[in-house]
Amino acid sequence: xxxxxxxxxxxxxxxxxxxxxxxxxxxxxxxxxxxxxxxxxxxxxxxxxxxxxxxxxxxxxxxxxxxxxxxxxxxxxxxxxxxxxxxxxxxxxxxxxxxxxxxxxxxxxxxxxxxxxxxxxxxxxxxxxxxxxxxxxxxxxxxxxxxxxxxxxxxxxxxxxxxxxxxxxxxxxxxxxxxxxxxxxxxxxxxxxxxxxxxxxxxxxxxxxxxxxxxxxxxxxxxxxxxxxxxxxxxxxxxxxxxxxxxxxxxxxxxxxxxxxxx
Amino acid sequence: xxxxxxxxxxxxxxxxxxxxxxxxxxxxxxxxxxxxxxxxxxxxxxxxxxxxxxxxxxxxxxxxxxxxxxxxxxxxxxxxxxxxxxxxxxxxxxxxxxxxxxxxxxxxxxxxxxxxxxxxxxxxxxxxxxxxxxxxxxxxxxxxxxxxxxxxxxxxxxxxxxxxxxxxxxxxxxxxxxxxxxxxxxxxxxxxxxxxxxxxxxxxxxxxxxxxxxxxxxxxxxxxxxxxxxxxxxxxxxxxxxxxxxxxxxxxxxxxxxxxxxxxxxxxxxxxxxxxxxxxxxxx
Numbered sequence: 262x263x264x265x266x267x268x269x270x271x272x273x274x275x276x277x278x279x280x281x282x283x284x285x286x287x288x289x290x291x292x293x294x295x296x297x298x299x300x301x302x303x304x305x306x307x308x309x310x311x312x313x314x315x316x317x318x319x320x321x322x323x324x325x326x327x328x329x330x331x332x333x334x335x336x337x338x339x340x341x342x343x344x345x346x347x348x349x350x351x352x353x354x355x356x357x358x359x360x361x362x363x364x365x366x367x368x369x370x371x372x373x374x375x376x377x378x379x380x381x382x383x384x385x386x387x388x389x390x391x392x393x394x395x396x397x398x399x400x401x402x403x404x405x406x407x408x409x410x411x412x413x414x415x416x417x418x419x420x421x422x423x424x425x426x427x428x429x430x431x432x433x434x435x436x437x438x439x440x441x442x443x444x445x446x447x448x449x450x451x452x453x454x455x456x457x458x459x460x461x462x463x464x465x466x467x468x469x470x471x472x473x474x475x476x477x478x479x480x481x482x483x484x485x486x487x488x489x490x491x492x493x494x495x496x497x498x499x500x501x502x503x504x505x506x507x508x509x510x511x512x513x514x515x516x517x518x519x520x521x522x523x524x
Numbered sequence: 525x526x527x528x529x530x531x532x533x534x535x536x537x538x539x540x541x542x543x544x545x546x547x548x549x550x551x552x553x554x555x556x557x558x559x560x561x562x563x564x565x566x567x568x569x570x571x572x573x574x575x576x577x578x579x580x581x582x583x584x585x586x587x588x589x590x591x592x593x594x595x596x597x598x599x600x601x602x603x604x605x606x607x608x609x610x611x612x613x614x615x616x617x618x619x620x621x622x623x624x625x626x627x628x629x630x631x632x633x634x635x636x637x638x639x640x641x642x643x644x645x646x647x648x649x650x651x652x653x654x655x656x657x658x659x660x661x662x663x664x665x666x667x668x669x670x671x672x673x674x675x676x677x678x679x680x681x682x683x684x685x686x687x688x689x690x691x692x693x694x695x696x697x698x699x700x701x702x703x704x705x706x707x708x709x710x711x712x713x714x715x716x717x718x719x720x721x722x723x724x725x726x727x728x729x730x731x732x733x734x735x736x737x738x739x740x741x742x743x744x745x746x747x748x749x750x751x752x753x754x755x756x757x758x759x760x761x762x763x764x765x766x767x768x769x770x771x772x773x774x775x776x777x778x779x780x781x782x783x784x785x786x787x788x789x790x791x792x793x794x795x796x797x798x799x800x801x802x803x804x805x806x807x808x
Contacts, residue, residue: 264633273630277619284618349613353670356575356608358600359631522577 267360274367296325297386304391318391323481324450325383327473333376334416339423339437344430346523355521372417401480408476415504418511425518444470455491469507472500528553528709534583536569543569545733556710558724566733567713604633607676609667611683617656621647625669632674645669661692681712697722717796729802745798757786
């Protein structure tokens with residue numbers, strides 16, 4: 262038997278996380294199906310075009326893909342980790358030779374997989390039921406891949422950091438979900454961002470979700486739509502820079518505040 | 525290196541409360557050592573310092589020759605040699621017993637075989653049952669299985685039988701003895717004095733963050749030489765007398781009654797009597 266490494270244990274933890282995820286009906290429904298239900302509702306209610314060649318569904322799918330990064334990373338972890346802390350899972354792990362990094366590798370695998378499944382489900386449902394157009398150029402797909410990697414990492418790290426905020430596992434969802442929902446409204450997921458009040462746009466611009474949605478729009482909407490953005494263009498460089506800053510801040514916050522047991 | 529645990533001058537305060545106040549103890553290899561004490565005596569803090577969960581303020585601590593407060597990679601190879609069974613955990617409800625135990629085996633350099641461990645804790649019938657379907661006692665056995673899967677030299681058992689029925693406790697005691705017979709040293713904390721008496725080679729009584737006494741269960745608090753309580757019925761009245769020479773007293777009573785002494789009993793102080801006297805009595 263070879264000596265276990267942080268990576269080998271991390272991969273094992275990833276497998277275990279996915280197994281547990283699939284066995285919890287609530288997590289599968291809440292994390293993966295809920296965005297599809299939202300897409301069905303919004304796609305059916307707002308069937309109008311918002312610009313030439315851009316339906317609301319097209320706009321909404323971009324926003325929901327950005328939200329998907331927040332749901333599967335930030336929201337999922339910031340609710341799940343406090344529960345694991347309450348159940349004693351974390352303390353038990355702390356008492357074994359498992360390196361801390363393996364635990365986070367496992368979580369990252371879970372987030373990556375659930376995020377990818379979510380994006381694929383949203384795209385499939387969008388194309389099949391709501392006539393959403395997929396990007397046609399390789400550059401746009403590359404941009405999407407880069408956005409998913411950076412955005413999802415940022416969201417994961419912030420979820421781990423924020424997992425220290427809820428006082429108990431039972432209360433975690435009540436603390437975390439409103440944060441996500443308010444940000445979704447402010448960031449132009451449910452409404453067209455440029456139609457929102459100026460102050461709301463200003464607040465949203467502080468947080469990464471606004472930039473993730475804008476980045477997703479730059480992938481899924483025609484470039485002609487860029488002039489309807491608040492800045493008049495996609496601001497791709499600024500988008501990536503701001504998400505990266507949040508990633509670094511989140512990393513520092515997570516490392517400094519992570520607790521293996523409840524005080 | 526025969527001392528598995530050695531502690532000297534251990535201190536830990538929370539604000540102005542001294543949780544551990546100059547504690548010292550040594551535990552030999554192959555011992556079952558029980559730590560007794562009321563809630564708030566400093567038991568949990570001491571054990572958590574030994575387990576590396578908590579930092580100390582001062583004092584010397586060596587566990588398997590290693591300072592548990594050491595951070596980083598060295599700590600991981602030390603953790604490879606110890607097994608911790610915590611109080612009341614309730615995790616991994618969506619995994620089967622076999623999945624959980626096999627998974628934890630992957631953390632260790634030289635784990636035991638998962639199925640062997642499951643058999644050892646008596647969960648073979650439940651190997652494919654989900655964690656959340658287990659009863660309290662079965663759940664505790666799973667905790668033990670996860671604690672010993674790494675083939676530890678030292679096992680921490682924190683109130684392992686709380687909530688067990690008497691039969692399950694007896695079965696659990698057999699398991700603990702078996703682990704010791706396989707060569708492990710065991711540090712047990714418990715609220716059950718009969719458990720300490722049945723299992724422990726030595727017990728330490730701790731109060732106000734200090735060790736009051738370390739002894740074998742039958743010697744603790746001068747128990748072996750304490751006065752015996754002789755009681756019998758004399759007409760309407762139940763008589764009791766404490767005596768250093770109970771045999772003499774019984775002989776005398778035999779002559780007095782001219783045969784059987786009604787409702788005769790001779791009792792030595794139980795470990796619980798001695799313990800309560802130490803905790804509540806003159807040692808305050």
